[in-house]
Amino acid sequence: MIKAYSQRLMPPYSGFAQIVESETARALTLDVRSWEIHFLYDAEVNLNKAGQTGRRRFIRVQTLEHEAMCTIAETGSLHGTAIDERIVQLAEFLVGAEYPFPSDDLYEYWILDPKDDSPLALVFSCNTPDNFSNFPTKTEWKALPAAVIPIEYTEAEKQNKNPPVNYRVEQMVTKTAGYFPKAKWFKRGSDEVDYFPPMMIREEWGDEQKNNLCQRYIQRLAPRLLMLPGLELECRRKLESSAGKHALEVERFHKLYPEIADEKRLNTILVEARIRRSTNGDLSQ
Incomplete structure (x- = not known):
């Protein structure tokens, strides 16, 4: 049986991984362009009040482009070489799949504001309490670094040689949370x-x-x-407006947007991305 779901990649948040999982293998992607293939190598089964529960461990074996997965689904081979049946099974599922897959990481670990215990920043999420033990050992919020999403400096910031915005926002959360940050699991x-x-x-x-x-x-x-599900329409509209400045990233991720507030705007962004690629323009954003 194949299970398909999506889950936030964090910390720090960098998007939603789309995951297709069988009894013996799984495939993951962040953009439906390439798939990382993992094989199951170990499984623990324990008993709790609800019955059996287990942790499955996987090992990464290779990365395949989406086009290659389609070829494997059709022929069972790639470049004349027979492909492991575990990969073929996943590929056959992916051919007719609709994206994004349902999100099931309902359990969220939030740093709280020490003044009123209100949620300050989300650190981690997972789909079952059995995964709480996988949580990072440090209770801290991390921003996606400037090496991944560079944020333009203002002239004043350049003159003052300020650190990247990403780092400064991270420090805002750290200082507000305090020396001994308080955090809590929630089921959303x-x-x-x-x-x-x-x-x-x-x-x-x-x-x-x-x-x-x-x-x-x-x-x-x-x-x-x-990529976040459940955003209010106006919130999504504002994000689409901001995302327009980074057309190539929108082109990369747009298949995983659960909703679109302004179809016309999104199409304009995608056209811009195609033009920039075809003219060898600035491909950094």
């Missing part, structure tokens, strides 16, 4: 939209400069944040 429900920050980090900091830094980070992360 559909009635909690207003309680949890939709961008997975608090946006109101009580200081104009901090608010601005946070918004610059969110706007730069927009092509990846658009």
